[in-house]
Amino acid sequence: MSDVQRPNSGMTPADEPDAGRTPVRFANPGLPAHRHRNADVDPKAAKRAERQVLAMLAISAIGSVVAVVAYFAIPLDGSFATLQLSNLSLGLGLGCGIFFIGVAAVHLAKTLMPDTEMIDERHPQRGTEEEREEAAGIMTQGGQESGLGRRPFILGGLVGAAALAPLPAVVLLRDLGPLPGDSLAVSMWEAGVRLALDPSAEPILASDVTLGSVFHVIPENLYESDHFLDEKALAAVLIMRVDPDVVQYDPEREGWDVDGIYAFSKICTHVGCPVALYEQQTHHLLCPCHQSTFDLTQHCKVIFGPAKRALPQLPIAVDDEGYLVAQSDFLEPTGASYWERERG
Amino acid sequence: MSTTAGSPAATTASTSRTARLSAGAADYFDERIGAARLVKGFARKVFPDHWSFMLGEVALYSFVILLISGTFLTLWYVPSMTLVEYDGSYAPLYGVTMSEAYATTLNLSFDIRGGLLMRQVHHWSALIFVAAIVVHMLRVFFTGAFRKPRELNWVLGVLLAVLALAEGFTGYSLPDDLLSGNGLRIIEGVVLAIPVVGTYIVFFLFGGLFPGEVIIPRLYILHVFVLPGIILAIIALHLALVVAHKHTQYPGPGRTNDNVVGFPLLPVYAAKAGGFFFIVLGFIVLLASVVSINALWVYGPYDPSPVSAGTQPDWYIGFVDGLLRLMPGHPEFVIAGYTLSLNIFLPSLVLPGIMVMALIAYPFLEQWVTGDKREHHLLDRPRNAPVRTGIGVMAIVSYCIMWAAAGNDLMAIAFGLSINDLTWMLRFMFFVLPPVAFVVTKRICLALQRKDRELALHGHETGRVVRTADGEYFEVHEPLSDSERWVLVQHEAYKPLALPPKVREDGSKPKAHERLRASLSNFFFEDRVEPVTPRELEAAQHHGHEHEAIEQPTGEEAERRELTSGP
Numbered sequence: 001m002s003d004v005q006r007p008n009s010g011m012t013p014a015d016e017p018d019a020g021r022t023p024v025r026f027a028n029p030g031l032p033a034h035r036h037r038n039a040d041v042d043p044k045a046a047k048r049a050e051r052q053v054l055a056m057l058a059i060s061a062i063g064s065v066v067a068v069v070a071y072f073a074i075p076l077d078g079s080f081a082t083l084q085l086s087n088l089s090l091g092l093g094l095g096c097g098i099f100f101i102g103v104a105a106v107h108l109a110k111t112l113m114p115d116t117e118m119i120d121e122r123h124p125q126r127g128t129e130e131e132r133e134e135a136a137g138i139m140t141q142g143g144q145e146s147g148l149g150r151r152p153f154i155l156g157g158l159v160g161a162a163a164l165a166p167l168p169a170v171v172l173l174r175d176l177g178p179l180p181g182d183s184l185a186v187s188m189w190e191a192g193v194r195l196a197l198d199p200s201a202e203p204i205l206a207s208d209v210t211l212g213s214v215f216h217v218i219p220e221n222l223y224e225s226d227h228f229l230d231e232k233a234l235a236a237v238l239i240m241r242v243d244p245d246v247v248q249y250d251p252e253r254e255g256w257d258v259d260g261i262y263a264f265s266k267i268c269t270h271v272g273c274p275v276a277l278y279e280q281q282t283h284h285l286l287c288p289c290h291q292s293t294f295d296l297t298q299h300c301k302v303i304f305g306p307a308k309r310a311l312p313q314l315p316i317a318v319d320d321e322g323y324l325v326a327q328s329d330f331l332e333p334t335g336a337s338y339w340e341r342e343r344g
Numbered sequence: 345m346s347t348t349a350g351s352p353a354a355t356t357a358s359t360s361r362t363a364r365l366s367a368g369a370a371d372y373f374d375e376r377i378g379a380a381r382l383v384k385g386f387a388r389k390v391f392p393d394h395w396s397f398m399l400g401e402v403a404l405y406s407f408v409i410l411l412i413s414g415t416f417l418t419l420w421y422v423p424s425m426t427l428v429e430y431d432g433s434y435a436p437l438y439g440v441t442m443s444e445a446y447a448t449t450l451n452l453s454f455d456i457r458g459g460l461l462m463r464q465v466h467h468w469s470a471l472i473f474v475a476a477i478v479v480h481m482l483r484v485f486f487t488g489a490f491r492k493p494r495e496l497n498w499v500l501g502v503l504l505a506v507l508a509l510a511e512g513f514t515g516y517s518l519p520d521d522l523l524s525g526n527g528l529r530i531i532e533g534v535v536l537a538i539p540v541v542g543t544y545i546v547f548f549l550f551g552g553l554f555p556g557e558v559i560i561p562r563l564y565i566l567h568v569f570v571l572p573g574i575i576l577a578i579i580a581l582h583l584a585l586v587v588a589h590k591h592t593q594y595p596g597p598g599r600t601n602d603n604v605v606g607f608p609l610l611p612v613y614a615a616k617a618g619g620f621f622f623i624v625l626g627f628i629v630l631l632a633s634v635v636s637i638n639a640l641w642v643y644g645p646y647d648p649s650p651v652s653a654g655t656q657p658d659w660y661i662g663f664v665d666g667l668l669r670l671m672p673g674h675p676e677f678v679i680a681g682y683t684l685s686l687n688i689f690l691p692s693l694v695l696p697g698i699m700v701m702a703l704i705a706y707p708f709l710e711q712w713v714t715g716d717k718r719e720h721h722l723l724d725r726p727r728n729a730p731v732r733t734g735i736g737v738m739a740i741v742s743y744c745i746m747w748a749a750a751g752n753d754l755m756a757i758a759f760g761l762s763i764n765d766l767t768w769m770l771r772f773m774f775f776v777l778p779p780v781a782f783v784v785t786k787r788i789c790l791a792l793q794r795k796d797r798e799l800a801l802h803g804h805e806t807g808r809v810v811r812t813a814d815g816e817y818f819e820v821h822e823p824l825s826d827s828e829r830w831v832l833v834q835h836e837a838y839k840p841l842a843l844p845p846k847v848r849e850d851g852s853k854p855k856a857h858e859r860l861r862a863s864l865s866n867f868f869f870e871d872r873v874e875p876v877t878p879r880e881l882e883a884a885q886h887h888g889h890e891h892e893a894i895e896q897p898t899g900e901e902a903e904r905r906e907l908t909s910g911p
Contacts, residue, residue: 022878026833029826031598031605071457078433083453083460091461091633099626105619113612120390120604122590122721125493176548183553184543198649216649230553233529233648266649271533271668271688272554273526274651288653289530290669291753291763304764306668306687308676336533337685338543342678 031117039111049111056104063096180340185333187219187235189314194220195239195263195324198232203323204239209261214240214278217263219326234334236266236274237314239324242283246297253299256315258324263314264300265334268292270307272336285311309337391613392593392606396483401617403476404579405624406469413466414515414568420456422448423518423564425557434641442645445520445560450641464632470512471637472628474660477505481703485736487723489592490707491716497585500578502703507575509660514567516658519638520560525646527657529554530665537688555646595722595834597827604721654754659747666749667691670771706735713864714838727796728835730789731868734782741781745774786871793873800824800832800876801884823885833875841865 038045070089076082127135148155194203198216201223209215217237225231244260257263264285268275273289283296284303292305300311312334315327333341373379391397424444430437432447434454452459481501484490490498513531517524532554536542551558590604599605607613643652657665668691675686710732711717726733748755749770756763803821811817824832841862844854 022882024877024879026830026876026878028600028834029597029830032827074457076433076455076457078435078454086457087460087464088633090458091464091629094461095626095630095633097626098622098629102619102622102624102626105615105622109612109615109619113615115607115612117598117605118388118390118608119598120590122602122604124719125589173548177551177556178547180543180547199647218649227553227556229555229646229648233554236649268533270673271530271537273529273533273655274649276649276651277653288651288753289526289655290665291767292673293764302673305767306671306673306691308673308685308687336536337676337683337688338536338546339538339540339682339684340543341683342681 031119034116037111037115040115046112049107053104053108053112056100056107060097060100060104063093063098063100065093067093067097069093184234184335184338184341187329187334188222188225188231189219189235189237189326189329191326191328192319193326194319195237195316195326196220196222198236205322206258206261206318206324207322209239209241209324211241211243211260212280214238214280216266216276233267233272237263238266238275238278238285239263239316240278240283240296242296246283248298250299253313253315255317256313256327258316258318261316261324262296263316263324263326264294264296264311265314265330266311267335268307269302269309269311270305270336275311386587387610388608389587389590390604390606390608391591392599392604394594396487397591398620399476399480399483401620402624403473403480404583405621406473406476406628407575407579408621409469409625409628410466410473411572413462413469414572416462417452417459417466418568420448420452420459421445421518423561425520425555425560437641437644440645443520443560445518446640446645449519449521453641461629461632464635464637465629466515467637468632468635469628470515471659474505474508474512477501477508478660481505482736482740485706486726486733487592487594488720488729488732489723491720492711493589493719494585494592495707495711497582497589498707499704500582500585502700504575504578504582505703506700507571507578511567511571511575512658512660514563514571516661517563518560518567519640520646521640522643522646522650522652523640523655525555525648526651526655527661528559528646529648530668534668534688534692537685538693539682539684539689555648590721592721592723595725595831597830599722601720601722654757656750656754662750663743663746664692664696666746666752666770667695669752670746670749670767670774672771709864710868713861713868716838722834724835725831727789727792728837730786730793730871733789734786737785738778738782742774742778745770745777749774790871790873796832797873797876800829801881829876829881833877835875837872837874838865838869839872840869 039049040046067090070086070093074082074086074089076086126132143149148158195215195217196203196219198218201218201220203220204215204217215238217239218232219235222228222231222235239261241259241261244257247257247260247262266274266276268287268289270287270290270292273287275285275287275292275294277286277288278284279286285294285296285300286292287294287305287307290306292307293303294300294307294311295303298310299313302308302310312330312332314330316324317327319325370379422444426444427441428444428447430440430442430447430450432438432451432455434450437450449463452463454460484498484501513527517528532546532550535546535549538545546554549559549562550556551562591606593599593604593606596605607616644650656662668688671687671691673687675690676688677684677686724732726736749767752763752766752770755761756766803823806820806822808820809817810820843862843866844858847853
């Protein structure tokens with residue numbers, strides 16, 4: 001290891017080669033003389049420390065009693081006042097009961113237990129040459145006695161069998177969940193499903209959606225699902241009514257809105273938080289989790305933040321009774337991106 | 345050492361009775377478990393004293409507190425996503441449909457005496473547990489305590505830190521309130537972004553679509569059994585290695601690489617460390633009684649549609665959330681019909697993964713660069729390893745920027761800034777500030793080392809200015825004691841490897857790894873300040889003789905200036 005740079009002379013004692021001349025390194029001056037504490041030399045100080053420790057233990061005992069009394073004396077009646085009082089008195093009692101035992105023990109150790117420093121010698125982790133040779137011998141002997149070296153097929157079989165053994169354990173985990181299939185791409189929205197208020201599920205009259213207003217929307221039949229939270233996580237929608245002229249014309253989306261009522265997925269295309277903040281003046285939608293910002297005037301295209309894709313738009317219409325209904329499901333999956341997304 | 349009060353006769357009597365009892369117990373245990381050898385081996389084991397050695401203790405103790413308070417919580421908490429109608433005593437949510445997990449958490453808070461206290465103790469200790477681990481790691485890093493023979497224990501420590509984060513996150517999600525549910529939703533989005541297998545992992549994890557009905561019970565068993573079990577096992581190994589290696593110590597007079605100077609386990613450390621457990625536990629209980637945390641009844645039950653503005657994860661997950669916020673959305677690509685969301689995958693999984701790998705690799709990298717394979721039990725003063733300290737501060741600064749980014753919305757509101765501008769500023773700071781922090785820290789370390797040299801060579805300034813008979817003025821310096829000086833001069837300064845020539849004399853070319861190692865070695869050790877040697881001190885004292893002995897002024901002005909201008 002000739003290329004290893006040696007630090008200048010390392011830990012070698014400084015009183016090395018040329019005795020009589022100035023050493024290359026300083027020598028460790030050794031432990032400084034021990035200085036006695038007050039309590040070591042003054043019996044009064046020792047007595048005082050003893051009283052201090054006892055006082056702390058007394059505070060601890062009082063604290064524990066306070067906690068027990070507080071537990072029985074303060075019943076919870078559902079009001080915040082008693083809850084806070086109970087929490088505070090239980091906590092202060094219990095906390096002091098514990099804390100002051102600790103302080104007493106540390107004070108005792110620092111003032112009355114010996115504070116003369118002791119020295120332990122260290123020994124290198126590496127065994128001595130004999131130990132290492134002996135260990136190597138034992139390992140070799142063990143290997144030979146196992147006979148695996150002479151019977152290579154057993155060794156190979158062992159490795160192979162051991163490698164296969166965890167396989168059933170992995171397979172057993174298969175039923176942790178169903179395969180995704182297209183379930184991320186299909187929501188409860190379909191032609192004719194009414195848009196309804198979240199969470200009451202009351203259908204929404206188009207005439208109730210005034211200019212500048214915003215509604216949090218779910219499919220009217222959401223609660224018919226056995227897993228309505230799962231469905232809601234896919235189908236939550238936000239509708240806003242704006243002057244249709246502020247929204248850029250897109251022939252592909254012709255007829256998806258109802259007189260300036262636009263419906264967009266509420267689930268952020270970044271990592272799925274609800275895009276719950278609508279800025280009426282700028283027509284921007286903001287996700288409060290990571291601040292992805294979507295511009296309604298550009299069909300909810302991303303204008304800032306970590307999301308890449310626009311919020312999917314839900315094509316809507318009005319039914320005979322004047323309620324808002326979906327024309328179909330979303331034309332693309334809602335929510336966060338995933339590997340098979342484009343494949344539906 | 346009889347300190348007990350009372351008459352000598354009573355003392356003797358009680359002593360002999362106690363002595364007989366303890367002798368009996370000692371005999372019993374020695375014959376069954378070899379107690380004598382254990383006591384002989386461990387009871388007088390010496391531990392060095394320093395406040396920074398208590399950081400790991402805080403981590404250990406807060407973990408114990410987590411086990412105790414967590415067990416209390418499990419007596420009432422039911423990890424079930426079955427929907428129930430809340431009928432507890434918290435009026436605003438009465439009759440609301442919610443998961444059993446959330447309902448029982450509310451019951452714990454409002455109907456079980458001491459339940460709220462224990463919830464708050466549990467949450468506070470979780471925050472303190474992770475914080476103590478991080479600060480303990482910083483102490484170990486900056487003092488070089490990860491060097492041989494402790495590299496493997498460093499790796500165990502990094503694993504513990506990662507597991508602590510996992511333990512924290514799984515616990516955070518259990519109440520199934522709106523805030524933690526949104527946290528889970530983000531996790532779903534992050535896992536979905538894993539190329540190829542992400543969708544499958546989500547369906548296996550959640551038992552189908554998000555949120556499903558199984559994630560809470562699954563997180564629960566991870567949180568109360570699997571993860572704590574693994575953590576406990578690794579802690580046992582971590583501590584066993586501390587015992588085997590004996591604790592490191594700071595350099596000082598009498599402290600060498602071959603000894604450990606301090607106080608014995610029995611009685612001093614039993615009292616100090618045992619007492620410290622009570623102090624940490626007591627402190628956390630007091631904190632939980634006066635400072636409210638995670639008032640989850642305000643948020644309501646989880647529902648995928650609402651969200652509150654200003655959502656924040658617990659502090660230790662903040663850096664990942666911040667990275668998610670900083671990353672621009674552009675790098676999401678559709679390749680051959682498959683979606684690759686690097687805008688999510690990079691900041692939430694790849695970068696944190698790289699951070700963990702870098703932490704694990706650092707001790708081995710530094711050892712490769714220095715080529716130093718000796719055991720190190722004396723800690724470095726951070727200034728004496730300027731590049732390492734610089735790297736550490738650089739890492740802290742990067743981390744803090746990521747962390748700050750998780751609060752960009754709150755900062756924008758608090759300071760009346762545009763959130764877009766603030767985010768752009770943080771994006772630039774993420775790349776610019778860490779290198780600046782490195783250079784500044786390294787320079788500060790070198791400057792402190794020069795100050796140490798100055799001090800070791802010339803002693804303390806006394807503020808006493810003396811005029812000689814010749815009319816010369818100088819300040820009298822007080823020489824350092826041997827003990828004081830030793831701390832300043834005991835360390836070693838590595839020398840950088842010479843950069844190998846492009847082509848050696850024999851025509852062979854140096855290998856790439858040799859060149860890399862040499863350039864890294866130069867990066868680490870090119871700028872260095874050597875510790876003062878006895879000869880230098882002798883020379884300084886000779887030249888500066890008149891400063892200490894004012895009756896013999898020599899007035900070698902030129903030489904003195906040269907000396908005092910530093911190395």
